[in-house]
Amino acid sequence: MPRIGPTVVLCLALTAAGAEALESGSPAPERSLAPLAGTRRPAPAWQNRSWLNASHPLTLPELEGRVVLLNFWVFTCYNCTNTVPSLVDFDRKYRDRGLTLIGIHTPEFPPYAGEHDKANVERALDQYDIAYPNAQDNDSRTWKLYGIRYWPSFVLIDKRGDIRYEGYGEFHVGDANYRLWSRRIEELIGE
Amino acid sequence: MRSDSFPLPRVGTARWIVLLLACSARPDPAAPLRVQYSPAGDSTRLTLIASAGVRINARLKPALELSDGTLLRFDSPSLTADSAYFAGRPSVLVAGPAKGIRGTLRASICGDEAACRPFVLQL
Numbered sequence: 001m002p003r004i005g006p007t008v009v010l011c012l013a014l015t016a017a018g019a020e021a022l023e024s025g026s027p028a029p030e031r032s033l034a035p036l037a038g039t040r041r042p043a044p045a046w047q048n049r050s051w052l053n054a055s056h057p058l059t060l061p062e063l064e065g066r067v068v069l070l071n072f073w074v075f076t077c078y079n080c081t082n083t084v085p086s087l088v089d090f091d092r093k094y095r096d097r098g099l100t101l102i103g104i105h106t107p108e109f110p111p112y113a114g115e116h117d118k119a120n121v122e123r124a125l126d127q128y129d130i131a132y133p134n135a136q137d138n139d140s141r142t143w144k145l146y147g148i149r150y151w152p153s154f155v156l157i158d159k160r161g162d163i164r165y166e167g168y169g170e171f172h173v174g175d176a177n178y179r180l181w182s183r184r185i186e187e188l189i190g191e
Numbered sequence: 192m193r194s195d196s197f198p199l200p201r202v203g204t205a206r207w208i209v210l211l212l213a214c215s216a217r218p219d220p221a222a223p224l225r226v227q228y229s230p231a232g233d234s235t236r237l238t239l240i241a242s243a244g245v246r247i248n249a250r251l252k253p254a255l256e257l258s259d260g261t262l263l264r265f266d267s268p269s270l271t272a273d274s275a276y277f278a279g280r281p282s283v284l285v286a287g288p289a290k291g292i293r294g295t296l297r298a299s300i301c302g303d304e305a306a307c308r309p310f311v312l313q314l
């Protein structure tokens with residue numbers, strides 16, 4: 001006659017009782033707020049065609065000689081919109097010194113959530129006083145091109161078009177990560 | 192006889208395999224979200240339960256895209272003070288029994304790292 005331990009018996013009992021149905025999803029992310037110092041590598045060229053706050057679709061080659069900060073965001077992300085005041089501040093302080101800040105607006109949900117709608121993005125730009133260029137990334141192509149995983153994320157590109165720093169997570173005007181990003185921007189502007 | 196074992200009725204090999212597979216379908220302790228199914232009359236209430244440190248984005252309400260194309264949104268009357276996250280567990284009522292629910296669950300989850308990411312689960 002077969003013999004089994006109490007653990008298996010308990011498992012069988014729970015199964016028979018129709019225990020709560022549970023499902024699992026993707027694994028938890030690593031935790032890091034600090035901007036990551038990446039190895040220097042060429043920034044891939046984005047191909048976004050729909051832009052706001054720009055007279056024409058910006059390209060990476062035309063920005064050679066300027067420092068570029070890409071901000072991957074979406075207006076439904078609270079952490080993203082909480083970080084916008086810092087980015088608006090960076091744009092105000094550094095635009096004339098050689099920084100081009102670009103928002104890459106990448107929806108998180110399918111179109112039914114309204115994130116793909118250009119009018120909604122436009123309203124968000126108005127709401128948060130965003131004057132810097134924004135590209136709609138409705139097919140997530142640029143998100144994937146840069147290997148982004150979280151909202152908000154940041155990629156800092158130097159004057160030669162190389163990625164120098166990457167990171168993610170909310171920060172606020174004057175806090176440690178704001179100061180760190182500010183130092184990074186100044187470092188690259190000064191090169 | 193060992194004290195931690197005791198006899199069970201004789202069962203066939205196939206039945207043992209089925210039982211062991213059922214036991215292996217335990218929740219992943221690392222999963223940020225899990226779904227609880229509760230009968231509600233002829234329907235089933237699906238409730239999202241977040242792991243410790245995980246918040247569910249209320250600006251982008253979790254959605255269940257049923258296999259017949261129906262779109263259902265999870266909701267809860269209880270939000271955080273800034274209305275950004277659910278303070279109560281969001282739920283949705285789905286017609287029919289739990290075993291018939293098939294579709295894609297999407298949620299935007301945010302954690303201690305102050306960043307959000309998508310959670311997608313096939314039901």
